[in-house]
Amino acid sequence: MTSLPNPGLARFNASEDSAALAALHEVCASSAWGSKLLAQRPYADTEALFQASDAAMAELTAEDLAEAMAGHPPIGRPRPGDPTSSREQSGMAGASEALKAEMLELNLAYQDKFGHVFLICATGRTGEQMRDAVRERIDNSPEQEREIVRTELGKINRIRLTRLVEQEEST
Known part of the structure; x- marks a missing residue:
């Protein structure tokens, strides 16, 4: 069974390098990641893009x-x-003021320990689930946390890449 061509992926494959790199930067701020994906175009399908x-x-x-x-x-x-960060963090939008204050405190403690923001694939998670995750992860070693962050970034990138190749052509 063959899949139908994905017009968004075809558009991404055919776009100018500068435009494609800018789109990839919106997915992930790592220039090394973006350059690697740019260099492997064109992609046969979304799964090939995910694998790259x-x-x-x-x-x-x-x-x-x-x-x-x-x-x-x-x-x-x-x-x-x-809109991207608001959509991805929508689980915190309806959180109580107490939960928001607790998340701020936990975020600061996490950042003090690891030197960067607490990163989690927040899509579909409630505020309580995110709070519980930071509580659980704050006791990790920097090495453990770096690999968890790598995994979470990978999940975020897949969601954002899906949106990139599924969005309608801008007029």
Whole structure:
């Protein structure tokens, strides 16, 4: 069974390098990750794009991961005017003030310990689930946390890549 061609993926494959790189940067702030995906175009299908993303993510250095994480706002504080972070963190939108205050405190403690924001694939998670995750992960070693972050970034990238290749052509 053959799948129908994906017009969004075809558009991405055919776009100018600068436009494709800008789109990839919106998915993941790591320039190394974006460059690796750009270099492998064209992609036969979305799964090939996902595999390239996963492979590039696995190769990122600690510095590359730091660059990728710098593109993410803290949980509970999406960037104003950024529909992506607002959508991904929607589980915190209806959280109580007490939960939001607790998340802020936990975010700061996490950032003090690890030197970067607490990163989790927040899509579909409630505020309580995110709070429980930061509580659980704050006791990890930096090495353990770096690999968890790598996995979480990979999940986020797949969601964002899906949106990238499924969005309607802009007029």
